[in-house]
Amino acid sequence: MSRSARGAKLRFRTAILSVLLASLAIPAWADDHDKPESRIVVTGRARAESPPDFASVEIGIDAKGATPAAALDGSSNVARALIALSAGFGVGEADIGTTAVTLTQATREVRQPDGSTTEKPDGYRAANSVRVRLSDMGKLGELMRKALDAGANRIEGVVFGLKDPNAAEASVQVAAMKDAMAQAGRLAEAAGVKLGRPLLIQTTPQGGGMPMAMAAAPMRSKRSGAPVPLAAGTIETSAEVSATFAIVP
DSSP states (O other): OOHHHHHHHHHHHHHHHHHHHHHHHHHHHHHHHSSOOOEEEEEEEEEEEEOOSEEEEEEEEEEEESSHHHHHHHHHHHHHHHHHHHHHTTOOGGGEEEEEEEEEEEEEEEEOTTSOEEEEEEEEEEEEEEEEEESOGGGHHHHHHHHHHTTOOEEEEEEEEOSOHHHHHHHHHHHHHHHHHHHHHHHHHHHTOEEEEEEEEEEEOOOTTOOEEEOOOOOOOSOOOSOOOOOOOOEEEEEEEEEEEEEEO
16 A cells, blocks of 8 residues: 555544544533532512502593583582592692593483383483592591592592602512522521522512502591591501522532
8 A cells, every 4th residue: 555545544534533532532521511400499488568658539520401512511610629628638739630521311211102101302311520639538538428429429439559659679689689588598508508699580579569549438428527437457468589599519
């Protein structure tokens, strides 16, 4: 065999050997890097109760008139009185707002000679709703009673809430994370391992800190001079944090 032929054959064997070595090395590298890292997964929880710092009430007026204008004027006059009344309680313009105005034809049931009934036009009905928000919740019952005296005849509902619910939620999220860290620390100590850094932190929306509604309270009698009794209670805010921690080798 010539020298050039022997050289070509040697180079071919060297190339084959290199490919084999590379193919053997790849699984070893992959096994080393794909090996799952040991970790601890926990869920931290926290909750807190806060007193509400505002109360909101929606007061309604229903009025009837022979014409659309008469019905609408009747409800509008009472709505203006409610707005003035609210301002007298120290409620700012930003905390007073109209939420609905409606005007519909009224009907009445009429019995026919044959015993059947039919609906006949009976003027018009107008409705107006005003929402008022008070920071001084102690005045809410008195406001509702005076609204009745001013001509209001419907309360759609009372709501107690927090002006800054995000601050309350942030506070319990921090507490939930501290709870998760404490749990992970206890588990690591019990297992005889060393806790590492957090690898993943996820929060679960809880919907806490939202306004709390009370049932509607219809106002019928205009002779009651006592404020409407109300109890604000507290608003619960909760949070959950799922955290994954590494275990230090």
